[in-house]
Amino acid sequence: MRIIVDETRCEGYGFCAEAAPHLLELDDEGELTVLSEQVAPDEAANAEAAVRVCPVAALRLQS
Amino acid sequence: MTGIPDGPSLDLDLFSDDALTDPFPGYQLIRDTAPAVYLPRYRSWAMGRYADVRAALGDWESFSSAQGIGLNDLANAATQGMIIATDPPEHDKLRNVLAARLSPKAIRNLKADIERRADELVEPLVRQGSFDAVGDLARAFPISIVLDLIGLPQDGRDKVLGWADAAFSASGPPGPRTDAAFPLLQDQLAYLSSVQPDQLTPGSMGRAIYDAAAAGEIRQESCVPLMSAYVTAGLDTTINAISNAVWYFARDPEQWDLVRADHSLIPGAFNEVLRIEAPVQFFCRVATRDVEVDGQRLAAGSRVMMLYASANRDERKWQDPDRFDVTRNPVDHLAFGYGMHGCAGQGLARLEGHSILGALARRVERFEVGTPVRRINQLIRGLDGLPTTVVPAA
Ligand code: HEM
């Protein structure tokens, strides 16, 4: 599974990074960086939570 | 379309005084009846369950905003071109101009100033002991912040709030309330058209809109509608959230004790206030094609009310949804909408809400409130007055 950010929609709320800190991080500039696009099985639940909390639907999962 | 379309329908009045005072039984009936219920009085469908509302908001290709988000043709025509009533690609151009100034990154540098303003407002009110939590607190705060950020000149400002309230109510169903509100929406637009770009504070969010037009990023005609988005969306919404917070904490002092004991609960508490009392009750979408909602068919062209306020109390999604619980942290509530049109100002709204709750949590041990006066508006829900006495923290 991969986690994909639509950069044109992401506005940097960072809720996703709180939900999946191993996969996503908000840098000091307030920009979202993807730490790992590949989602390991034990991170799947966090990845789903990240997708769920993004207020502008900028994240999706691809299997 | 004439007659009643196939499918579940309810002869429900959501806009009577009683319903606007307590809309939740009506929402319950809609949720209990079907994923989408036809309301013949408004020639519109209503969607009230969390999963369906969220899915529709996330699918703008099937559920369009471009034919307006209200329940009458006049308002839908008057709001054409406003960001809230656009689809991509037009939407995204407008959104970029706002996001450049409203995204969390863009408002980071406002934090210290907004926190200071919250302290300066709350401190004398607590010293005074008694105040109106709507007029003196909830209204005073966003008005000063948002109108300063937009950079509006001082004269004319006193009218802005009444116009903003009406700009929402004007999108209700045809009838006397809508007729009364509509001229005020027009007054707001006329006032904003009369403001010259060089009257707006240099560097302000308002000025940035005109700069974007000058740079060719958006059309000149988009400036006034974008200004209107700031002035309308940025006021009553946050105002209601703040007064609702005081009202809920007054009635549930144990919840206030939790927040006072642990200020890290403040963001979750603000989310919970928004969940249980969504300031914006609904906006509409129009189906662009025949769609299925949880197995139920809606014909292309159907207008559908997205009942954020109902979704936020859907028992399918939330445990004990009518209970106010600051430890719930309902991050995925729908009070800000969701998806492409998800509130562009939510970073600012949160900053304002957290600052006020923080300033109160440091100073107030107990809120005691008298009888709240409800403000009747067809789209937004909140109070018009809340007599409040506080017991200061020792
Ligand atoms: C607690 C306070 C607030 C609440 C509950 C709220 C609620 C909402 C909701 C429900 C929408 C979704 C519209 C849709 O689905 O069609 C929205 C959109 C919007 N809000 Fe807010 N809002 C708040 C504060 C603010 C503030 C402070 C601003 C700006 C200063 C703002 C600006 C906007 C704008 C520009 C949109 C349109 C976004 C778009 O169409 O892409 N809001 N808001």
Ligand code: SF4
């Ligand atoms: S929650 Fe959404 S908007 Fe916010 S940083 Fe993550 S992807 Fe971007």
